[in-house]
Amino acid sequence: MTGSLALKGSDTPLDHCDLDIRVRYVECDPMGYLHHARYFEFFELGRTELLRLAGHSYHDMEQQGHFLVVARAQCKFIKPARYDDVLTLTTRIERVTSARIDHSYELKRNGTLLCTGRTTLASVDGEGKLACIPDYLIPLPK
Amino acid sequence: MTGSLALKGSDTPLDHCDLDIRVRYVECDPMGYLHHARYFEFFELGRTELLRLAGHSYHDMEQQGHFLVVARAQCKFIKPARYDDVLTLTTRIERVTSARIDHSYELKRNGTLLCTGRTTLASVDGEGKLACIPDYLIPLPK
Amino acid sequence: MTGSLALKGSDTPLDHCDLDIRVRYVECDPMGYLHHARYFEFFELGRTELLRLAGHSYHDMEQQGHFLVVARAQCKFIKPARYDDVLTLTTRIERVTSARIDHSYELKRNGTLLCTGRTTLASVDGEGKLACIPDYLIPLPK
Amino acid sequence: MTGSLALKGSDTPLDHCDLDIRVRYVECDPMGYLHHARYFEFFELGRTELLRLAGHSYHDMEQQGHFLVVARAQCKFIKPARYDDVLTLTTRIERVTSARIDHSYELKRNGTLLCTGRTTLASVDGEGKLACIPDYLIPLPK
Numbered sequence: 372m373t374g375s376l377a378l379k380g381s382d383t384p385l386d387h388c389d390l391d392i393r394v395r396y397v398e399c400d401p402m403g404y405l406h407h408a409r410y411f412e413f414f415e416l417g418r419t420e421l422l423r424l425a426g427h428s429y430h431d432m433e434q435q436g437h438f439l440v441v442a443r444a445q446c447k448f449i450k451p452a453r454y455d456d457v458l459t460l461t462t463r464i465e466r467v468t469s470a471r472i473d474h475s476y477e478l479k480r481n482g483t484l485l486c487t488g489r490t491t492l493a494s495v496d497g498e499g500k501l502a503c504i505p506d507y508l509i510p511l512p513k
Numbered sequence: 514m515t516g517s518l519a520l521k522g523s524d525t526p527l528d529h530c531d532l533d534i535r536v537r538y539v540e541c542d543p544m545g546y547l548h549h550a551r552y553f554e555f556f557e558l559g560r561t562e563l564l565r566l567a568g569h570s571y572h573d574m575e576q577q578g579h580f581l582v583v584a585r586a587q588c589k590f591i592k593p594a595r596y597d598d599v600l601t602l603t604t605r606i607e608r609v610t611s612a613r614i615d616h617s618y619e620l621k622r623n624g625t626l627l628c629t630g631r632t633t634l635a636s637v638d639g640e641g642k643l644a645c646i647p648d649y650l651i652p653l654p655k
Numbered sequence: 656m657t658g659s660l661a662l663k664g665s666d667t668p669l670d671h672c673d674l675d676i677r678v679r680y681v682e683c684d685p686m687g688y689l690h691h692a693r694y695f696e697f698f699e700l701g702r703t704e705l706l707r708l709a710g711h712s713y714h715d716m717e718q719q720g721h722f723l724v725v726a727r728a729q730c731k732f733i734k735p736a737r738y739d740d741v742l743t744l745t746t747r748i749e750r751v752t753s754a755r756i757d758h759s760y761e762l763k764r765n766g767t768l769l770c771t772g773r774t775t776l777a778s779v780d781g782e783g784k785l786a787c788i789p790d791y792l793i794p795l796p797k
Numbered sequence: 798m799t800g801s802l803a804l805k806g807s808d809t810p811l812d813h814c815d816l817d818i819r820v821r822y823v824e825c826d827p828m829g830y831l832h833h834a835r836y837f838e839f840f841e842l843g844r845t846e847l848l849r850l851a852g853h854s855y856h857d858m859e860q861q862g863h864f865l866v867v868a869r870a871q872c873k874f875i876k877p878a879r880y881d882d883v884l885t886l887t888t889r890i891e892r893v894t895s896a897r898i899d900h901s902y903e904l905k906r907n908g909t910l911l912c913t914g915r916t917t918l919a920s921v922d923g924e925g926k927l928a929c930i931p932d933y934l935i936p937l938p939k
């Protein structure tokens with residue numbers, strides 16, 4: 372299936388978004404670098420924002436009993452980010468199936484690539500059992 | 514009311530506990546110091562441990578619909594802690610009322626005082642409304 | 656001394672700033688609330704932003720060997736914040752002395768007060784010893 | 798090269814270690830699960846502990862100008878961990894070259910596998926440039 376969300380109330384596909392994130396002091400380690408675990412928190416911000424742009428809210432999804440849990444995550448760290456850097460995170464939908472969504476990520480500072488990442492989300496219900504993702508996340512067949 | 518918990522199945526009062534905590538790399542900031550917000554996370558570990566020593570579990574309390582939320586917190590930072598330091602946190606119950614518990618904290622490294630803190634917890638139900646604390650947290654009158 | 660910064664290259668006093676912060680998923684606890692320790696991280700964001708508005712950068716201050724460490728922090732939690740809430744943090748300078756700065760904080764959601772806080776920062780050098788704060792942080796006498 | 802450290806002052810190879818970690822409240826998200834980014838923090842604890850068992854300290858390494866930065870990290874999440882769970886993390890050295898160390902990880906609760914992970918560390922100097930890892934981390938040829 373295609374790697375995109377339909378914009379709410381529209382057939383326009385939405386397959387990525389850019390989000391600016393400023394690195395916080397508390398997120399940096401004694402080397403002065405953004406701690407490597409924090410990148411995965413940033414990826415989560417990118418996913419939330421992409422969903423929001425498509426007209427949905429992960430907060431509402433949870434209220435409706437749909438949860439997305441991270442089944443796989445990976446990151447390749449190329450150059451370090453530092454305190455107060457303004458970074459641009461590009462989040463892209465790579466693949467959507469009935470119960471899984473793959474995203475890829477690129478984090479840049481002024482056009483310089485700092486890291487690339489990838490996650491697989493699984494759709495689960497309130498008990499943590501695999502469940503179909505909400506219809507509105509499944510793009511229409513082309 | 515006195516500032517102590519009764520040990521489960523006993524009248525022996527338990528008013529404090531010591532907990533050793535090793536400072537993690539991710540908890541330290543670019544100055545190389547334990548970030549000041551982390552001390553409040555450590556205080557939470559101390560409260561959990563004190564409850565456990567008294568024979569109870571905060572995890573079970575939540576399952577039973579009793580929640581403790583932090584209503585006030587304060588800390589005076591005296592000397593910095595650093596990565597890999599082994600610290601000793603002393604958590605003390607200062608006061609228990611029907612819906613509130615006050616704790617005080619001292620964090621030391623090899624006997625040197627690094628910080629003192631104080632919190633007030635409020636007892637709430639699953640909807641966040643003030644509720645009486647469980648009976649077993651209220652010490653018997655002397 | 657007055658509780659304000661002079662705007663860089665100007666005598667206009669700057670005594671507070673407002674900053675919008677969206678609550679992240681990772682910042683919320685199993686009750687679904689913004690974890691209480693995170694408020695102190697938000698206060699740090701407010702201080703950084705106030706400094707930036709005055710034309711300075713905490714990042715540059717550190718590069719020049721001036722560090723501000725938290726000597727005291729306190730918070731009164733009034734109502735909980737939740738995932739995806741957009742909060743407005745008002746950071747105010749209450750008092751500046753040769754080596755200390757007091758800030759106060761108010762965090763609101765749509766005008767509703769969620770918490771109030773207060774911190775005292777101490778100015779230290781690279782070895783952690785008390786040092787005068789940079790001249791540009793000391794407001795001109797009226 | 799073999800995937801093991803020599804025990805300090807000995808030729809005994811040390812290729813893995815087990816570390817018990819109790820899940821903290823602040824580490825869990827609104828689903829009640831250990832947040833996925835935290836697993837990478839746990840992996841860091843495992844690496845530190847393995848180094849300590851071999852008679853070394855990452856803290857001392859940094860003091861001597863040797864830094865290890867994470868170049869790649871990945872994790873497969875199998876079952877969720879929850880607040881207050883006591884988990885056992887097995888950290889294993891898979892491969893050591895002149896400037897890189899690969900580790901693998903298994904996180905279990907009472908023998909049940911919760912996740913597997915893998916990281917590649919790069920050895921850098923204080924300026925972040927690739928550098929040889931300290932001799933004592935390179936196992937003797939067999």
